[in-house]
Amino acid sequence: MRHLLDILLEDLDAAHAHDPAARTRLEVALAYPGVHALWVHRLSHRMWHVPLLRLPARLVSQVARFVTGIEIHPGAVIGRRLFIDHGMGVVIGETAQIGDDCILFHGSTLGGRSMTRGKRHPTLGNRVMVGAGAKVLGPVTIGDDVQVGANAVVVKDVQAGAVALGVPARVRVPSQPVAERDRHEDPATLIEYMI
Secondary structure, eight states: OHHHHHHHHHHHHHHHHHOTTOOOHHHHHHHOHHHHHHHHHHHHHHHHTSGGGHHHHHHHHHHHHHHHSOEEOTTOEEOTTOEEESOTTOEEOTTOEEOTTOEEETTOEEEOSOOOSSOOSOEEOTTOEEOTTOEEESSOEEOTTOEEOTTOEEOSOBOTTOEEETTTTEEEOOSSOGGGSOTTSOGGGOHHHHO
């Protein structure tokens, strides 16, 4: 139980740290739908692993979707300290996997491209930022420290440290090392990545 509480507090701290508009942890706990959706997912994901609780897990996730506008399938695997900014319209599919310290902006989708069974949703590494309205589709792998620009549509793997922009997304490897870049700034606004 203590481990779960630590994870929930990390989720709260991640939202507080990443959002400059967040004034207090209490405000984040009470008024941030991304945090609420993530907390409900942590519960429904645990239920999902008990065969008799799969239907209740889906129902719990649908209630969270109705309340928050964020749809996270209970089968999705989500790492620690995910921050969902604003959140409305975010969709995370059943076989999606998200690493630690990732950021998803409103309207982003980690979705599938087919109706076949099996792995059909993306795998995100650690410290991945997915911009507003971006779509990452299919069983693609997005490496650590990748930035996906706003409204990009990613349908192919993206190597670690790269930037993906456009429709379909084109991958650029910035000249600036990952440690020196602002990983929270949307790369779609930076002309050097567009050329």
